[in-house]
Amino acid sequence: MPLDSQTRGTPLVEMRDISISFGGIKAVDRVTVDLYPGEVVGLLGHNGAGKSTLIKCLSGAYHADAGEIYINGDRATINSPRDARRYNIETIYQQLALADNLDAAANLFLGREIVTPLGLVDEAKMEAETRKIMGRLNPNFQRFSSPVSALSGGQRQSVAISRAVYFNAKILIMDEPTAALGVEETRMVAELIDELKKQGIGIFLIDHDIHQVKELCDRASVMKNGRLVGTVKVDEVTEDDLLGMIILGKNPAQAA
Amino acid sequence: MADTTEPHAPPARASRGFFQALEIDTRLLGMIGAFIVLCLVFHFWTEGRFLTPRNIFNLTIQTVSVAIMATGMVFIIVTRHIDLSVGSLLATCSAMMAMTQTLITPEWLGLGLDHPMTAPIAIIVGLITGVVIGAFHGYLVGYLMIPAFIVTLGGLLVWRNVAWHLTNGQTIGPLDGTFQTLGGINGTMGETASWIFGLIATAAAILLLLSARRNKIRHGFPVKPVWAEAVLAGIVAAAILGFVAILNAYEIPTRRLERMFADRGEVMPEGFSAGYGVPYSVLILIVIATIMTVVAQRTRLGRYIFATGGNPDAAMLSGINTRMLTVKVFAIMGALCAISAVVASARLTFHSNDIGTLDELRVIAAAVIGGTALAGGMGTIYGAILGALIMQSLQSGMAMVGVEAPYQNIVVGIVLVLAVFIDIVYRRKTGDG
Numbered sequence: 197m198p199l200d201s202q203t204r205g206t207p208l209v210e211m212r213d214i215s216i217s218f219g220g221i222k223a224v225d226r227v228t229v230d231l232y233p234g235e236v237v238g239l240l241g242h243n244g245a246g247k248s249t250l251i252k253c254l255s256g257a258y259h260a261d262a263g264e265i266y267i268n269g270d271r272a273t274i275n276s277p278r279d280a281r282r283y284n285i286e287t288i289y290q291q292l293a294l295a296d297n298l299d300a301a302a303n304l305f306l307g308r309e310i311v312t313p314l315g316l317v318d319e320a321k322m323e324a325e326t327r328k329i330m331g332r333l334n335p336n337f338q339r340f341s342s343p344v345s346a347l348s349g350g351q352r353q354s355v356a357i358s359r360a361v362y363f364n365a366k367i368l369i370m371d372e373p374t375a376a377l378g379v380e381e382t383r384m385v386a387e388l389i390d391e392l393k394k395q396g397i398g399i400f401l402i403d404h405d406i407h408q409v410k411e412l413c414d415r416a417s418v419m420k421n422g423r424l425v426g427t428v429k430v431d432e433v434t435e436d437d438l439l440g441m442i443i444l445g446k447n448p449a450q451a452a
Numbered sequence: 453m454a455d456t457t458e459p460h461a462p463p464a465r466a467s468r469g470f471f472q473a474l475e476i477d478t479r480l481l482g483m484i485g486a487f488i489v490l491c492l493v494f495h496f497w498t499e500g501r502f503l504t505p506r507n508i509f510n511l512t513i514q515t516v517s518v519a520i521m522a523t524g525m526v527f528i529i530v531t532r533h534i535d536l537s538v539g540s541l542l543a544t545c546s547a548m549m550a551m552t553q554t555l556i557t558p559e560w561l562g563l564g565l566d567h568p569m570t571a572p573i574a575i576i577v578g579l580i581t582g583v584v585i586g587a588f589h590g591y592l593v594g595y596l597m598i599p600a601f602i603v604t605l606g607g608l609l610v611w612r613n614v615a616w617h618l619t620n621g622q623t624i625g626p627l628d629g630t631f632q633t634l635g636g637i638n639g640t641m642g643e644t645a646s647w648i649f650g651l652i653a654t655a656a657a658i659l660l661l662l663s664a665r666r667n668k669i670r671h672g673f674p675v676k677p678v679w680a681e682a683v684l685a686g687i688v689a690a691a692i693l694g695f696v697a698i699l700n701a702y703e704i705p706t707r708r709l710e711r712m713f714a715d716r717g718e719v720m721p722e723g724f725s726a727g728y729g730v731p732y733s734v735l736i737l738i739v740i741a742t743i744m745t746v747v748a749q750r751t752r753l754g755r756y757i758f759a760t761g762g763n764p765d766a767a768m769l770s771g772i773n774t775r776m777l778t779v780k781v782f783a784i785m786g787a788l789c790a791i792s793a794v795v796a797s798a799r800l801t802f803h804s805n806d807i808g809t810l811d812e813l814r815v816i817a818a819a820v821i822g823g824t825a826l827a828g829g830m831g832t833i834y835g836a837i838l839g840a841l842i843m844q845s846l847q848s849g850m851a852m853v854g855v856e857a858p859y860q861n862i863v864v865g866i867v868l869v870l871a872v873f874i875d876i877v878y879r880r881k882t883g884d885g
Binding site for chain 2: 255257276277278281287289293294295296297298302303306307308309311315316317319320321323324
């Protein structure tokens with residue numbers, strides 16, 4: 197299905213014909229997806245459909261066997277998480293990628309610590325910055341000196357999100373950001389996503405929950421068995437259409 | 453179900469107890485408490501022979517070698533690895549240094565015996581040996597993915613016998629005179645220099661407390677009440693100066709003093725006496741403990757070591773090169789083995805084949821008693837040193853009481869298991885990890 201990309205100029209991200217296999221099994225098979233500024237694109241599919249694998253090629257955790265990635269229309273080489281960060285790609289992983297034994301500030305700045313002129317870690321400065329950004333994202337957050345293992349799911353999620361926001365993410369990848377959260381916390385994340393959209397950040401949202409995708413996303417790309425079933429605007433399809441794509445691999449546009 | 457936010461703000465700082473106001477780690481307090489009880493028990497059991505300047509001096513220099521390596525073992529265990537080869541690596545470093553100062557510098561380089569350059573050259577050779585072998589272990593673990601347990605179990609066998617090969621199985625000695633001053637009793641600072649050192653250390657500690665407080669105030673964080681800071685500073689000053697006073701109180705025997713005067717061609721004045729003061733080996737331990745603590749708490753390297761121990765995947769996804777980190781951690785361990793080898797062989801005044809035998813177990817036990825969790829991500833440098841001190845006190849105390857060596861080992865084994873059990877119970881209760 198052709199996308200309406202012509203009308204909106206250069207996409208923020210374009211992943212073209214990405215393939216990656218593990219031990220002879222094609223986990224991702226020639227998949228093409230794209231993302232525009234201020235847009236949320238949902239990636240849907242069963243467990244093992246290849247959505248997490250595809251997105252890890254963008255975040256630098258995996259290296260694609262074939263295919264190209266374009267950022268703002270330029271060919272990008274992403275071989276490691278460090279490379280991805282250079283393109284302002286930030287990832288919030290399903291398992292939250294936090295070091296449980298460290299506090300919120302240490303996690304927020306992990307790999308990008310603020311150092312003093314002597315090259316020592318500037319703990320007070322980092323805590324001050326953490327307090328500032330948390331004051332914006334989750335004003336109720338108070339536990340700055342506890343290790344993150346002592347925090348609730350929502351608090352941990354806000355640490356992970358603050359990391360992306362603090363470092364000026366242009367492209368945000370969220371892997372089931374609400375999977376471990378309660379109703380109230382989920383609402384908080386949804387508000388945050390809206391806020392980030394307004395700032396022109398493009399978001400890839402990986403999720404199983406069709407209802408949530410319809411609510412949060414502008415478009416949805418559905419994958420099955422490593423292949424792209426199709427990309428649709430969520431307002432133009434029903435939840436049943438999406439379910440059909442996920443379960444049967446049936447593209448509503450082709451069927452119509 | 454998890455709540456979005458804490459429903460209650462943390463309790464106000466006013467209603468806290470004495471120890472909470474001091475903000476001292478309760479685990480540390482527990483360990484110091486256990487150590488004091490242990491010392492008192494032995495003191496009364498030996499009818500007042502345990503807590504004498506002489507015994508404390510001996511205890512201190514006996515602890516140094518294991519304590520130095522234990523600081524490195526903390527990093528190894530925090531990153532979820534283990535190093536079983538430290539005793540053997542110590543032996544190889546010791547053999548390299550012994551051969552350097554008895555064969556290479558006097559004969560091959562023609563410097564002769566007791567040349568001032570002998571000790572520095574030997575120590576550099578030892579350090580290079582330790583770092584290269586340690587980094588090699590790290591490469592095997594980090595890049596070739598061989599479990600650290602296996603790599604260092606192999607190292608345990610290999611390096612013990614490489615040391616044997618290097619010396620043709622002989623005991624090498626006596627070692628260079630300058631080199632021997634790093635072993636303990638043969639090299640101390642004397643009373644005046646020890647007091648100066650004590651005062652400088654106290655000033656530095658108080659300055660650090662002050663600057664930490666100023667830094668917190670600058671960012672508007674809550675700080676301890678002034679009286680708590682003062683009490684803390686007082687305790688630190690008393691501990692440092694008390695330690696110096698005890699080491700100064702151990703007097704050099706008259707006959708030894710007479711010999712020292714005779715060596716300089718002088719006659720000892722009537723009634724002259726002098727104390728040993730702080731041994732250079734203890735100074736080395738203090739410097740290493742300080743550097744390792746700064747690395748652990750104030751550098752990126754230390755951050756990454758603890759982050760990798762807490763969650764290796766998170767560390768990797770944050771762009772940390774965890775493989776290279778493994779190489780660095782093992783290389784640091786190697787360097788510390790070399791420094792321990794200097795202290796251990798200098799204390800013996802010669803290199804022997806069995807030097808450092810079973811040290812790997814003492815070092816691991818010291819780190820673990822000191823609160824380093826084998827699951828990774830948790831551990832402190834001061835804890836490991838205190839752990840080494842507790843182990844050594846236990847062993848020396850039992851020897852003084854007259855417990856036979858096999859029974860000593862039974863007790864040490866039981867204490868190790870018990871200490872870890874108490875730690876597990878403590879952590880469960882406080883919900884700390």
